[in-house]
Amino acid sequence: MLVLVVYDIPDDRRRLKLSTCLEGYGRRVQKSVFECFLSLEEMQKLHQKLQRLVKPTEDNIRLYWISENAFSKTLTIGSEFPQPPPSFYII
């Protein structure tokens, strides 16, 4: 269902590379938070892909799985509820 990707990456070049990659998977909802509507298998593949883009000794990335019934429990302040992306996302 929904995969949340949150990251702290000090290096500008690597951070840009990561966000550019993530834009092909979902929607940026905060500076370093993306919402990606993926299957579990796609989440695991994305995790492997991101591992090749960053330096684990310096960068911190976390991917969380949000199941269908948990999705509706999302609460926001100052931004809208998570929106499934248009279907054109090519995975």
Added chain:
Amino acid sequence: MLVLVVYDIPDDRRRLKLSTCLEGYGRRVQKSVFECFLSLEEMQKLHQKLQRLVKPTEDNIRLYWISENAFSKTLTIGSEFPQPPPSFYII
């Protein structure tokens, strides 16, 4: 189970107020990401409390519910798996 709080708050004072508040609920895992082990009811109360601390026109806060079986699907790079906090957290 696990409540993820992610935020973008440009104002330093408000951001500090928020993170100080969140430290009483869980653990900071990235600059503006907290993991809080709470019930659904506590999540809703926290959401109301945070609404009183920030400006929705300028600030962006999102709270996600991560159920028990989704929790084990979390994937990380450069940081450890989510850790339930020590039981002394007073809610």
